Amino acid sequence: MTVTVYVPRDSAAKSVGADEIAAAIAEDPRVRLIRNGSRGMLWLEPLVEVVTPEGRIGYGPVAPEDVEGLFAVGFLDGADHRLRLGPVDQLEWLASQTRVTFARVGVVDPLSTEDYVAHGGMAGLHKALSMTQEEVIAEVTESGLRGRGGAGFPTGIKWKTVLDAQSPLKFVCCNADEGDSGTFADRMLMEGDPFTLIEGMTIAAYAVGATEGYIYVRSEYPDAVSVLRQAIELAYARGWLGDDILGSGLTFDLAVRVGAGAYICGEETSMLESLEGKRGVIRAKPPIPALHGLFGKPTIVNNVLSLGSVPMILADGAKAFAAYGVGRSRGTQVFQLAGNIARGGIVETAFGVTLGDLVNHYGGGSRSGRPVRAVQVGGPLGAYLPVSQFDLPMDYEAFAAAGAMVGHGGVVVFDDTVDMAKQARFAMEFCAVESCGKCTPCRIGSVRGVEVIDKIIAGRNRSENLVLLDDLCDLMTDGSLCAMGGLTPMPVRSAVKHFPEDFNKLPTEGFSILEATQSLEAGR
Amino acid sequence: MALLQENVEEVVRGAVEAHRDDRGALLPILHDIQEKLGYIDATVVPILAKELNLSRADVHGVVTFYHDFRKNPAGATTVRICRAEACQSVGAERLTELVKSRLGVDFGQTTPDGGVTLEQVFCFGNCALGPAVQVGEKLYGRMDADRLAGVLEAGR
Numbered sequence: 001m002t003v004t005v006y007v008p009r010d011s012a013a014k015s016v017g018a019d020e021i022a023a024a025i026a027e028d029p030r031v032r033l034i035r036n037g038s039r040g041m042l043w044l045e046p047l048v049e050v051v052t053p054e055g056r057i058g059y060g061p062v063a064p065e066d067v068e069g070l071f072a073v074g075f076l077d078g079a080d081h082r083l084r085l086g087p088v089d090q091l092e093w094l095a096s097q098t099r100v101t102f103a104r105v106g107v108v109d110p111l112s113t114e115d116y117v118a119h120g121g122m123a124g125l126h127k128a129l130s131m132t133q134e135e136v137i138a139e140v141t142e143s144g145l146r147g148r149g150g151a152g153f154p155t156g157i158k159w160k161t162v163l164d165a166q167s168p169l170k171f172v173c174c175n176a177d178e179g180d181s182g183t184f185a186d187r188m189l190m191e192g193d194p195f196t197l198i199e200g201m202t203i204a205a206y207a208v209g210a211t212e213g214y215i216y217v218r219s220e221y222p223d224a225v226s227v228l229r230q231a232i233e234l235a236y237a238r239g240w241l242g243d244d245i246l247g248s249g250l251t252f253d254l255a256v257r258v259g260a261g262a263y264i265c266g267e268e269t270s271m272l273e274s275l276e277g278k279r280g281v282i283r284a285k286p287p288i289p290a291l292h293g294l295f296g297k298p299t300i301v302n303n304v305l306s307l308g309s310v311p312m313i314l315a316d317g318a319k320a321f322a323a324y325g326v327g328r329s330r331g332t333q334v335f336q337l338a339g340n341i342a343r344g345g346i347v348e349t350a351f352g353v354t355l356g357d358l359v360n361h362y363g364g365g366s367r368s369g370r371p372v373r374a375v376q377v378g379g380p381l382g383a384y385l386p387v388s389q390f391d392l393p394m395d396y397e398a399f400a401a402a403g404a405m406v407g408h409g410g411v412v413v414f415d416d417t418v419d420m421a422k423q424a425r426f427a428m429e430f431c432a433v434e435s436c437g438k439c440t441p442c443r444i445g446s447v448r449g450v451e452v453i454d455k456i457i458a459g460r461n462r463s464e465n466l467v468l469l470d471d472l473c474d475l476m477t478d479g480s481l482c483a484m485g486g487l488t489p490m491p492v493r494s495a496v497k498h499f500p501e502d503f504n505k506l507p508t509e510g511f512s513i514l515e516a517t518q519s520l521e522a523g524r
Numbered sequence: 525m526a527l528l529q530e531n532v533e534e535v536v537r538g539a540v541e542a543h544r545d546d547r548g549a550l551l552p553i554l555h556d557i558q559e560k561l562g563y564i565d566a567t568v569v570p571i572l573a574k575e576l577n578l579s580r581a582d583v584h585g586v587v588t589f590y591h592d593f594r595k596n597p598a599g600a601t602t603v604r605i606c607r608a609e610a611c612q613s614v615g616a617e618r619l620t621e622l623v624k625s626r627l628g629v630d631f632g633q634t635t636p637d638g639g640v641t642l643e644q645v646f647c648f649g650n651c652a653l654g655p656a657v658q659v660g661e662k663l664y665g666r667m668d669a670d671r672l673a674g675v676l677e678a679g680r
Contacts, residue, residue, distance in 0.1 A: 181608030344652025
């Protein structure tokens, strides 16, 4: 009798021992081991699943020393054990979500084309190839899909621009330089269901008439690079890439490119420069990449999750996707719960879920057990929000109105030990380290930002320096060429606005005209 | 550790040849060279510039722009600590201070015995299981100073 056992190969699961568990379990001759992606319940990793007549029974989090005991009680038959979680599909955390983009992640063998097709893969591409290019783009436009990388630009409009551009050579570039702290959904999709991305990019290529594509993956994600490269090879072997795809006459070649440790290359024009073999310095827009992109050719640049949503939109229709969500935020978003959180992981659900629901209901509050104090949403350039804003719905417009951004859907939780003045300082420090250097407000402004926050923390002419910081933030917001310098003020200002007490810990020094002058001189 | 000039030239030419048909191949070429040599030796720049018909300044500019490319050889083991917000919220800064004082080096430095190079990273995408630390090729979640010391000891 052979029993199928799943142990994730996801790098988060591996970081807490999944490889060791898999090796120990595979020693038993009865076991057929499959390395799946992660279900996204990261606090339960390594999560081992056993296929039984009752369904896939989960055990987790499993430590290497638990394996012997699991065999002893007969976990291959789904037997009871203190780590037994029951049928994984029925766990409330998972069952209450709407898994669309992540429907197959953790369920299938990421590198099995058979598994992919058996779970609905390639239906979107087949459908697309039966339609005209304009019809495919209309479907994507009607779905209301907006760029999941953070900017939220309507995907269909971008595609239409590339389709209408006249050029014998066009590109599709997937931006997989997921550098924001608190975001890992792109990584998990690439590691857990790479064919979805490949299929989405192929549909995009067909829709706009592109023949070549690149997935730009950051070097911090070696597992994603390796899985994608294997998946691309398998896709070529199945006729899903290359010439005459699925007998349709479509040609599309796809390759993975690895970054070299530069946060700014997550910005689309920097990414294009890097793909061209140059320093990842941003380009001024216009011209937009849709018209003048990679090597000057019309180029689609989309995020992993945007492209990963496309197969479902084509397979099930625009209406099914648009039925989820609120206002102009349609479909589902893959929220990522991270930081000091009890139950961190992936929550895919329709837009409109509240921030508090994500942090408290799904996340279970802080990991440390202390009160939650601040939450940063949307990456290092996103705002810090206090608990009093937990009723905010996850909706691009509602967040913008509150001086924050949904961004990439990353939610990083901090408990009451956090020092928000230090976090504001870090935002400027990060910008100083990672700025590409092309524009002065970002390159110099961030350095001055660190200095002025240091003075505020030290209590030197605090009120004058807070005014100076505000002015600097205005300048960076208005004068920077891209979102790096333009959005760094967001975490800084939100920290000052919502947590002013942290900027006021030391008594302010007595007012002295001489010192005020010196400090202003130094700040110039 | 001095590299033989013939060796460097051979590695550079091999990397260029391997990516001859790639568009904008400089990054993949530099990755290949660093994988073989362990770092981008200063003598690589003029050879590569000539092979690719670029100016030395162009190649130098690319090598120095990206954090991944080293100018000097690394220690036997590279320890990379994530300093991004999610890891900070669960004590990455404290862990960093402890590791720095135990190893006696700052970020970007190698211990005098050549054993460990310490580096900072902003995000491995392991934000729900921080603090995240990479030792060599292997990523560890929920890291603390004692466990890290154990991992380093086991690796010796």
